Amino acid sequence: MTHHFDRVKNYLIDLDYNITYENAEEEVFVVEYPDAGIYNLVIAVADPILIMEQFLFELKEGKPEVFRKLLEKNRDIVHGAFALDETGTRVVFRDTLQLENIDLNEIEGSVNSLELLLSEYSDELIEFSKN
Template identity: 60%
Template sequence: MSANFDKVKSFLLELEFTILQEDANDELFVVERDGSGIANLIIDCEDPILIIEGLLFEVQEKSQALFEELLKKNREIIHGAFVLDETGTKVLFRDTLQLENLDLNELEGTLNSLELLLSEYASQIIEFSKN
């Protein structure tokens, strides 16, 4: 286990996230926080960066209109962005942070951004997942 892994774990616990899974060898966590809408979020210490990624929905039917809307929404997200997985069928939230100087406020900002995204755009995300 690296010092970064331990630091990230302590930040997650301080922010009251539940660690669902933890892999010290791969230095990653799967977390959730009750009442926030955040579930099965992957937090991966890939020195020199911390990758935060979570599945939002699967694309039922690819359309230019859907992808345009997602790109427009990206402009409004404070930290992180909508991204597609390598198959182009899953929409994820993703952010990366530098591990070397990571602090609690920085990680909290990203996680709060995701929580805000989920609360403000919940109905649109549900609509997107139906298209």
């Protein structure tokens, strides 16, 4: 376990995020922030970066117009971006931060970006998940 893991844990606690899972050996957290509609946000300490990943929806089939709209929306996202997981079927929100100088404001900014995305773009995400 690195000092980065402890520092990130302290930031998560300071931000009042609910840590639902913690594995110090793998340096992974799963957090919830129900007030923002965030559940099962995976946060991994992978020195030299912190990876934040939130599953959004499963693609039933790869429609080019869905990919295009997601890529266009990436321009508006303050922190992070839409991405596909390694299967190519699960759309996730993903953000990475440098651990060396990470602070509470950076983590909060990334989670706030996800919160804003979910509040502003939820109808479209629901539609994409149905296709």
